Amino acid sequence: METDPRLYVTLPGLPMKNPVMPASGCFAFGREYAELFDLEELGAVAIKGTTGEARIGNPTPRVAETPSGMLNAIGLQNPGAQAVRDEELPFLANYDVPVLANVSGSTPEEYVVVVQTLNDAPNVGAFELNISCPNVKEGGIQFGTDPDAAAALTEAVKRVSTKPVYVKLSPNVTDVTAIARAVEAAGANGLTLINTLLGMRIDAGTGKPVLANEKGGLSGPAVKPIALRMIHDVRQGTKLPIIGMGGVQSAEDVIEFLVAGADVVAVGTANFSNPFVCPTIIRELPEWLDKLDVAHIGALRWQGEKI
Amino acid sequence: METDPRLYVTLPGLPMKNPVMPASGCFAFGREYAELFDLEELGAVAIKGTTGEARIGNPTPRVAETPSGMLNAIGLQNPGAQAVRDEELPFLANYDVPVLANVSGSTPEEYVVVVQTLNDAPNVGAFELNISCPNVKEGGIQFGTDPDAAAALTEAVKRVSTKPVYVKLSPNVTDVTAIARAVEAAGANGLTLINTLLGMRIDAGTGKPVLANEKGGLSGPAVKPIALRMIHDVRQGTKLPIIGMGGVQSAEDVIEFLVAGADVVAVGTANFSNPFVCPTIIRELPEWLDKLDVAHIGALRWQGEKI
Amino acid sequence: MKNESLTVVENKTIAAKTHEMTLSGPLVDAIDQPGTFLHVAVPGEDLVLRRPISIAAVNQGAGTCAIVYKEEGDGTERLARCRAGDQLEVLGPLGNQGFPVEEPLPGDDVLLIGGGVGVPPLYFATCELVKRGVSVSVILGFQTAAAVFYARAFNELPGCDVHVMTDDGSNGRAGTVIDALNERPYAPDWLFSCGPRGMLRAIETNAADSKTHGYVSLEERMGCGIGACFACVCETNDGASYRKICRDGPVFAFKEVVL
């Protein structure tokens, strides 16, 4: 595929051919989608949240459908950092596409171990600290709701990381900008947002929660307006690059996110609705640039009369 | 319409024939819907947020559509407490249906004035303190995100109110249960949740926010899983009655909300999709009770294995 | 005002991205005033808001009415995909103030100005006026020839004098409806208009000091469509009050509200 130079964006650690990557947890480690399309079409790949040791995840059912969205309570199932390093990342290294390694843990020490294990994987361009997984008791959400804890974790990881570090923010907070400011001050190189919103579904017929875990993380188009608002708010208070996500499913959505303040976007749930959604969006972006008559996607930012 | 005795619920100040009321702001003061159906079919009526003086609201556009939801930034337009007292409540008094008077303000004093003005309206069964309107700079959202401010406001209102007081909680917080506990301790007689989630939409074609106010409150089916989760969480920590809302549009949704922990529900956005939604839901509830074989809607509560 | 399933009788493209849909059902009986609108529930659970669309024509004999709509976004695109036989949930007719077609007398100078998809309600208004023996002049403005619709339909009405203006002159004359208005030697007795807000503002300004009884039909994003949500308000000209477009309008006299 020819790449439109108007789509190039360089983010710390992530030289991207276009501003679109699959979101963490919705693309595993790329193997399955590689059977469907050439991964080199993507701007980057965010891999499944990786912990120090392998995790088996939550009981099933792990997903439930909601109006224009879904809940998931996967519970960070993953093979552990060493296996990701040895078995998964080499597969992705077959493709010329930078990897954003999503890091999770129960303690700051666990995050540090994961980063140390993946540090020297040549195709890892940057780390993304998942301080916001709502689906495991110790999945990091405590780091995501308290600015001090978030900052401390960021510092600990920055001390060992040889790559730029993005911090993935939780939307389940009163003031997302406070967390953003805290991790920026602690040395984060970028922000990603939003992770999922804590939600629940009840099966009216049985009177029980649909998810075995009862609660799960809400994603998909339903959360798009919340994501846009948070990205917009965070953008006002930081110069850090923002990887925006939450309900993106079309090139038009990408434009909305870039205008709101994201530098690039990630696509999660939409991969399940349509496994070809990322390459489709990428192919449709140039038309939007023509239509909006902008020379580069970086020019889309809305300046905001009221800011 | 014959009323099914299985549907009766008595909440503080609100003897309801059935567990369904229109939500505040989606039903004005009842006049318009009274042209469509008999308001006595409803369990109660929550009226538009009322402030001390008349408010003119925000510039238009004030609404925007989102996937399975909508944003609104009405800005609490209302004729002011005295006009509501003299011109609107008497109209509703023509119907045998209790009124939940939604109270807003910029200062605790303003809430107090509204309550004092409406106190002696005979058809007002209870007050609902809107401490969570995200759409006006001084619309009370500061009271909704800080447990101490919420408690202080509740106390101030309780001191003057001659009716039970419900506090309407904001979902835009890290820990909704903390606010619930604070207002319960301060003497609230009930809780209503959720209000809208702060969101934003961008028009990709123009690169500008769709709403004149830029941001607005997200409601509708999209937020249902968030509402259910919050109601469930709050239910675990309080014995107060809960008026649940957020995306209800069918009898099946009502069952989900009651199971999650609500005592009755309010229906907002769905009135716009279908102006007859409330009476339709009410008519369909008995079938659900038959199907689930419960003697009274109060028996639907899910006990929760994990609690 | 009723809420009913109407049946799509016909749905055809009449100009670029512009479609005319004929609907039938008992609700049609209640339609009696040009300027009123229907609040149409679009197919698909993900779109929670209805779409307000003006009534373009009514045929009480056949029990049908017509709407004309332009594909602007998700909702109107889905309407465009409806086929004959489909059912649409419709609330209407809505609006308590339409064009006062019963007031002009035969012999009065009556001018109607429509821009783009503002044209449809004026067609309904013109039908009612000519039925009463009133002659009308109509100025229709479109961007380009491909966007033009209903010019012939207006022409076929007795005593209706039609001027089409296109921005690029590809149909009728080049220019805006305001250009055409300015060429008229004197102000009309009656002026009914519908179209983009800027056009309506220019028309109102233009007629400022005249004896013209002017009326404009306004659009705004709507929630309920019946006056209950305060989404569609506009300020009155004295700044002291407001009107709900859905309930108090959608047609307002010149100077009643701020354009």
Next chain:
Amino acid sequence: MKNESLTVVENKTIAAKTHEMTLSGPLVDAIDQPGTFLHVAVPGEDLVLRRPISIAAVNQGAGTCAIVYKEEGDGTERLARCRAGDQLEVLGPLGNQGFPVEEPLPGDDVLLIGGGVGVPPLYFATCELVKRGVSVSVILGFQTAAAVFYARAFNELPGCDVHVMTDDGSNGRAGTVIDALNERPYAPDWLFSCGPRGMLRAIETNAADSKTHGYVSLEERMGCGIGACFACVCETNDGASYRKICRDGPVFAFKEVVL
């Protein structure tokens, strides 16, 4: 594995709330193993997840395949409303492990047990087995007569011996498929099954000490359908590992995974 728009050729009710849909399109070429499934995008933007549905039959000559589905919720209700000519986005065939229909030899004792909407993939399996000259016994379980489907279709296959069980005895014999299984004097050489988890568990337990090569097809709520989201995992019997139903299954040998 392909993602394609398939055309609905036919969509008909074959039992209470149960429908058979025939689909055509080039994707059909790729279908070769009973037990694999299609991940069907349901009409409507509000439903973001696809629905996994087993392939019930394939006709390579006609370029069509069939699925049989029961109306359970929003998605299957919308599928039920599809009409001939409609297009459905389908990803498939999915699953790397179907029923090993190429392994049983003619003369082997082959038993297939299906419960409710677990029956469809067994029909496809039976077609393939009888094609290879293998005779099969089939036990089909349904709640009641109104729910029964495909009994005649199985009967029409050469060398296929069909036993229908209904909970209330309103069709076939009264009882469960487990009752019918227990009446058999000896364990089969091969046992392929699909149905509710409890039924599969009972069947596996029942066959515990036998020489039977048993296979069960599992269901779980799915996200991606291709192995990328970890929604549909089940534990292996040794507790040390897991399988993804969508990718490693949906058919598993007895004892491979915890039922």
